Amino acid sequence: xxxxxxxxxxxxxxxxxxxxxxxxxxxxxxxxxxxxxxxxxxxxxxxxxxxxxxxxxxxxxxxxxxxxxxxxxxxxxxxxxxxxxxxxxxxxxxxxxxxxxxxxxxxxxxxxxxxxxxx
Numbered sequence: 678x679x680x681x682x683x684x685x686x687x688x689x690x691x692x693x694x695x696x697x698x699x700x701x702x703x704x705x706x707x708x709x710x711x712x713x714x715x716x717x718x719x720x721x722x723x724x725x726x727x728x729x730x731x732x733x734x735x736x737x738x739x740x741x742x743x744x745x746x747x748x749x750x751x752x753x754x755x756x757x758x759x760x761x762x763x764x765x766x767x768x769x770x771x772x773x774x775x776x777x778x779x780x781x782x783x784x785x786x787x788x789x790x791x792x793x794x795x796x
Contacts, residue, residue, distance in 0.1 A: 689726035698772040701727045707775075708768035709790030713782060724769070733758070733765040738773065 685694050685702075694700050701722045705711040711719065724731045728744035735741075744750065750758045771787055784791065 685721035687722045687726050688720035689722045692723070694721050694723055697776045698769065699723050699725075700772065701730060703772055703775075703785065704730065704765070704768050707771045707786045707790070708764055709786060709793050716782075730765060733761040734769045735762050735766045736769050739769060 685700075686692065687694055694702075697703055701724045702711070702716065702719055704724055706713065706716060724734070725740070725742050728742045729748050731739075731742040732744040732750050750761070767787060771785070775785055786793070
């Protein structure tokens with residue numbers, strides 16, 4: 678079976694990342710943090726398995742995640758936290774939307790990041 682047909686295993690917990698909106702890899706892609714050229718070579722993980730990013734998702738369908746330690750959002754600048762929550766929550770919402778759509782990969786990112794990595 679092709680890798681894309683069997684899904685991807687989380688680099689942290691080893692369990693399959695079964696849904697697009699559970700994917701840390703695609704979340705980072707839609708919010709402009711990841712070049713599409715490295716999607717196939719970058720390790721996958723569940724969003725919840727990356728608490729440094731997941732803690733910023735504020736969404737009724739996402740169980741909050743804490744990131745204890747120096748990078749806990751409660752220890753960061755409140756303006757920075759507000760900006761990150763807005764962006765990453767929009768990215769999460771976009772992934773949920775994409776699960777219902779049939780779009781090409783280049784159209785996955787949020788509008789302001791589409792074409793960011795094209796030459």
